[in-house]
Amino acid sequence: MTKTEIPPSANSREATEHQFVTSDGTELFYRAWAPRTNSQKAIVLLHRGHEHSGRWQDLIDRIDLDDFWFFAWDARGHGRSPGERGYAESFGRLVRDVDEFVRHIQATFDLSMENTAVVAQSVGAVLAAAWVHDYAPPIRALVVATPAFRIKLYVPFAIPGLRVLNQLKSKSFIKSYVKPGMLTHDAEQAREYASDPLISPQIATNILLGLHDTSTRLVEDAGAIQTPTLMLISGKDWVVKRKPQDQFFERLSSPIKEKEVYPDFYHSTFWEQKRELPITRTREFLVRQFESAVETPDLLEEDQRGHSKQICAELEQPLSLASPKRWGFALQSIGMKTTGRLSRGIQVGWKTGFDSGESLDHVYRNTPEGITPLGRLIDHFYLNSPGWCGIRQRKIHMQMMLDRAIEKLHTAGEAIRIQDIASGPGRYILDTIRNHPEAEISALMCDRDVGGLEAGRTLAQQMQIDSVQYKESDAFSAAAITGHDFQPNIAIVSGLYELFPANAPLQESLKGLSDTLVAGGYLLYTNQPWHPQQEMIARVLPNRDGDPWVMRCRTQQEMDQLVSSVGFRKVDMLIDDEGIFSVSMAVKE
Incomplete structure (x- = not known):
């Protein structure tokens, strides 16, 4: 029996219980496991959907990292944190919670971002990836296990249907179809999951849609991430799809990125029968990153090379005549130059440039204007495009x-x-x-x-x-x-x-x-x-210089x-x- 296979009772670490208050006044629950030796190294654990921080106890007892702090929260709407089960204002609110949680524990326990790593599973792995992508924290390493970039919903047109439901009923819920036996081959772990009163099967529709949309941009824009990353994939996952995980990994710009596939594992990677395999792999990766000198990629010349420069270079090249995109954008341009001019915002954009101050003034006023009711309707949709909503x-x-x-x-x-x-x-x-x-x-x-x-x-x-x-x-x-x-x-x-x-x-x-x-x-x-x-925008709209x-x-x-x-x-x-x-x-x- 290896050290990582020691039964939890023989190597158990006791958690202390805490709360922190988020920027919107919500008091979230979390657990902290202090190191057995004086240390400034920390690992933040983010649980999957439906679960809670107590589920990480087994991993902490097995991973043999006694000189690390461990912290795990109950996300809002989960475990012992408040809120309707599986609900939050938005998926973005959950990502903001992650940022505030990590900053809280650093201030409270005198730790640093550079000596912090994140280990996350499923929905928690998407939260972790979104936090790293959006907030760019200089953490030491990221471990994502079975990230839920695409949930297997098994119902035709499920996402469009959920969007309609979300519009008709702003706070609606669905229940997970996943049975404990679909998560792990370990019968004891399945029984514990089934009998855990803090696990709820429901998830809010807006969170499921937010998970889907956030995952779409993370997979598309994974090249923005430079953090050393280990991805763990379960080969027989009944819950999430494999292809987006591989796409995300391939597109990462991280100079250190590693992937491990467990062909026979179900979704709960860290709670499977042979969980000593991913736990040991995680331990080895984390130890290696913390023993290595911090090497932050120099991005000051990214305008000359790199991920974003490559995207720009592609957008500056005309699409081929055979490309359906080319004709789609051409039709869009014709529509905006003709009927679109009934809209005040589009009219101003063609006159002064869509990035001009006059154009932005109209966006900030956020009052649909135009020629005829049709023009005002077009302007309404124009003002509510994602970019202009983001500007406001x-x-x-x-x-x-x-x-x-x-x-x-x-x-x-x-x-x-x-x-x-x-x-x-x-x-x-x-x-x-x-x-x-x-x-x-x-x-x-x-x-x-x-x-x-x-x-x-x-x-x-x-x-x-x-x-x-x-x-x-x-x-x-x-x-x-x-x-x-x-x-x-x-x-x-x-x-x-x-x-x-x-x-x-x-x-x-x-x-x-x-x-x-x-x-x-x-x-x-x-x-x-x-x-x-x-x-x-690049293929249809002019800027202030034409x-x-x-x-x-x-x-x-x-x-x-x-x-x-x-x-x-x-x-x-x-x-x-x-x-x-x-x-x-x-x-x-």
């Missing part, structure tokens, strides 16, 4: 992040000085000043658009705010950014860098921001790591490295549920 959510997140920065500085007794290097009229900053009468706030609004600045001055006068200056300035000139008689403790660059594929102008701009910001001040910046309509609007979506890790390279440390982040736009906060070291 980005504005909300920027306001939330600005409020957080103001609170930190105000609590420290500092007057607030804000500089936005590409502000336009800057309405949201004016609204923020009005919403914080308790704080002393001044702001410098900069832009190259003289018309936008003048509109801002008029707006400030109307709102009777006199602590704001508007100045013409170049956001990509370090000298221009620092050339004002104003030293901010909050600097903002929002919605600008996403429009420019090259990194050199961003580095110049970020250098200026670093030079002008006081030590300990906060930089708020946005990014677009992914877009579901990237190809359609050229095809080919966007390069920077991975979050690349954007964070650009910020870090000039002396900032990222401390917070928000991202929409679709993973399109992020808003981050970094502190100047």
Whole structure:
């Protein structure tokens, strides 16, 4: 009998029980297993759907990693955490919970992201992959077992049917068809699963759809992930499909990626009869990663090579005449140039570019306008496309992040000085000043658009705010950014860098921001790591210069490295549920 096969009772580690409060006020339950020796190494465990943190006890007792902390949560709607069973506001909310959970345990137990690894199964594995993709945490390693990128629903047109059900009934549930004997060959484990009162068979329809949609973009955009990854696959899985797992693995950009297939295993990889095999494999991978020096890939020249550059290069090439996509995009273009012009938003897009300030103003107003009722209907659908919904959510997140920065500085007794290097009229900053009468706030609004600045001055006068200056300035000139008689403790660059594929102008701009910001001040910046309509936009819509609007979506890790390279440390982040736009906060070291 190997050491990993020692019965749990002979090598058991006792868990302590804890709670943490998420940003929406929900108190989630988790367990912590302290190391037997003094250690700063940590492993976070994410359970599959329906289950809870207590299920990990057997793995912890068998894996022979006594010098590691282990942490496992009960996701909201699971185990001893609150909420209707299997329900959350959205799948994106669950991913945000993961980020907040890991940051909580690091602050509470004095641990670091660089000395943390994640081991996750099934739905938990998709959560872990989404967190790594969207938030780009610099963790040491990722182990995903039987990730549920595609659940076997066995019903024709199941996903379209669930979308209809979700529209008709916003909080609907379905019950899992999976019996314990379909999860593992181990009869005792199957009995424990069946008799566990904390396991619920139901899952909310919106979470099942969110799992499906998030998995689609993760498999498509796995090239954005650089984290050392081990994937464990069960060969006789009754629950999830194999092909998307292989596609995700092949597309990973991780310089260290390994895959192990267990041909006879059912879905519950870590609870199978021969679970010593995946547990030992996981242990070996984790030990190797923690013993190796941390080697973070340098992404500062990703505009010249790499995953996102390759996508751009492909989008800049015309499709072949035989390609159905080519004719589909051509029909879309004709429709938008003819009937589409009845819509006010589409009309403005053709006139000034779909990325222009005037176009974005219409998106922010979010009021359908057009010629005839048909035009207003078209505009309604235009305004509710995924990208424009993401733009509006980005504005909300920027306001939330600005409020957080103001609170930190105000609590420290500092007057607030804000500089936005590409502000336009800057309405949201004016609204923020009005919403914080308790704080002393001044702001410098900069832009190259003289018309936008003048509109801002008029707006400030109307709102009777006199602590704001508007100045013409170049956001990509370090000298221009620092050339004002104003030293901010909050600097903002929002919605600008996403429009420019090259990194050199961003580095110049970020250098200026670093030079002008006081030590300990906060930089708020946005990014677009992914877009579901990237190809359609590139092949159908013009930008403000009249050229095809080919966007390069920077991975979050690349954007964070650009910020870090000039002396900032990222401390917070928000991202929409679709993973399109992020808003981050970094502190100047």
